[in-house]
Amino acid sequence: MEETFHMVPVGVIRREGESASVEIHEKFVEGLPGLEEFSHLHVLCWFHESDSKVKRATLRVHPRGDRNNPITGVFATRSPRRPNPLALYTSRIHAIRDNRIEIDSIDALDGTPVIDIKPYIPESDSISGATVPGWVRRNRESSAP
Amino acid sequence: MEETFHMVPVGVIRREGESASVEIHEKFVEGLPGLEEFSHLHVLCWFHESDSKVKRATLRVHPRGDRNNPITGVFATRSPRRPNPLALYTSRIHAIRDNRIEIDSIDALDGTPVIDIKPYIPESDSISGATVPGWVRRNRESSAP
Numbered sequence: 001m002e003e004t005f006h007m008v009p010v011g012v013i014r015r016e017g018e019s020a021s022v023e024i025h026e027k028f029v030e031g032l033p034g035l036e037e038f039s040h041l042h043v044l045c046w047f048h049e050s051d052s053k054v055k056r057a058t059l060r061v062h063p064r065g066d067r068n069n070p071i072t073g074v075f076a077t078r079s080p081r082r083p084n085p086l087a088l089y090t091s092r093i094h095a096i097r098d099n100r101i102e103i104d105s106i107d108a109l110d111g112t113p114v115i116d117i118k119p120y121i122p123e124s125d126s127i128s129g130a131t132v133p134g135w136v137r138r139n140r141e142s143s144a145p
Numbered sequence: 146m147e148e149t150f151h152m153v154p155v156g157v158i159r160r161e162g163e164s165a166s167v168e169i170h171e172k173f174v175e176g177l178p179g180l181e182e183f184s185h186l187h188v189l190c191w192f193h194e195s196d197s198k199v200k201r202a203t204l205r206v207h208p209r210g211d212r213n214n215p216i217t218g219v220f221a222t223r224s225p226r227r228p229n230p231l232a233l234y235t236s237r238i239h240a241i242r243d244n245r246i247e248i249d250s251i252d253a254l255d256g257t258p259v260i261d262i263k264p265y266i267p268e269s270d271s272i273s274g275a276t277v278p279g280w281v282r283r284n285r286e287s288s289a290p
Binding site: 002003004005006007008009010024028030031032033034035037038039040042044046048051059060070072073074075076077078082083084086088089090113115116117118119120121122123124125126127128129130131132133136140 | 147148149150151152153154155169173175176177178179180182183184185187189191193196204205215217218219220221222223227228229231233234235258260261262263264265266267268269270271272273274275276277278281285
C-alpha cells in the first residue's frame with residue numbers, strides 16, 4: 001500500500017464581503033500566542049474542492065485555465081489541481097481576537113480548511129530579484145486594475 | 146470520526162555534503178516542465194520525524210528548543226512540533242536534470258518526504274518590510290557567521 005500522511009484541519013477560512021479571517025478551531029487556539037508580534041503570516045490550506053482522484057491525477061494544466069497560457073507542469077503553477085491540493089497564501093495580520101486572525105482579503109473560498117499557519121520571516125521567505133516566466137508577468141498585467 | 150486529509154509523498158530531499166536536491170518520484174515527473182523558468186521555488190516537506198502523537202499534540206514551545214526564547218504558540222514558530230508537521234522552505238533553483246531539482250543547501254534531513262513544490266512568485270510571496278519579534282532578530286544575530 002502506498003505511504004500516506006494524515007492531516008487534520010486546524011481552522012477554516014472565513015470571508016465576509018471584503019474582509020477575511022482565519023478561524024482557528026478551539027482545540028488548537030493554544031498554538032496562537034506570539035503570532036500577534038509578526039506583521040505577516042503564511043496560511044496553508046487544503047483545496048477541498050480539488051480533493052478528487054481526477055484532479056489529484058492532473059500533472060499538466062493551462063495556468064488559470066487560460067488557453068493563452070502554455071501547458072505547464074502543475075509544480076510550476078499554483079493550480080489547485082495537483083497531487084496534494086495544498087494552497088499557500090501570504091497575508092498581513094490585521095488583528096488577532098480570540099480564535100480569529102483577521103487578514104487581508106484572500107483568494108480562497110469561504111469554508112476552505114486551514115491545515116497550518118506559520119509566521120512570515122523575511123530572512124528566509126522574502127527573496128529579492130526572483131524571476132518568473134513571461135506567462136506569469138502577462139497574467140499579472142492583465143489582472144491589474 | 147475526525148476529518149482527515151491524505152497526502153502522498155511526491156519526492157524526497159537529498160543532501161550530499163554542501164549540495165541539496167529535491168528528487169521527484171517518477172510518477173510525478175510530468176508535473177515539472179515549466180519550473181525551470183523560475184529562479185526560486187517553495188518546497189513543502191513532511192517532518193516525518195515529528196509525525197508522532199506527542200509531537201503533534203505540542204502547542205507551545207521554546208523556539209529552536211532554546212530556553213532563552215520565550216514560550217510561544219507553535220503557529221508563531223517554524224517548529225517541526227505542530228498539529229500537522231509541515232515544513233516550508235524557499236530556495237534558489239540551480240538546475241533541473243530529469244527528476245532532480247538542484248537547490249541551495251536546505252535545513253531538512255536527507256530523506257525528508259516532499260509533499261509539494263510551488264514556484265516562487267514575488268508579487269504574492271515577497272513582502273517588503275514584514276516585521277518580526279525580538280526573539281527572531283536575536284536568533285538571527287546569534288546564528289550569523
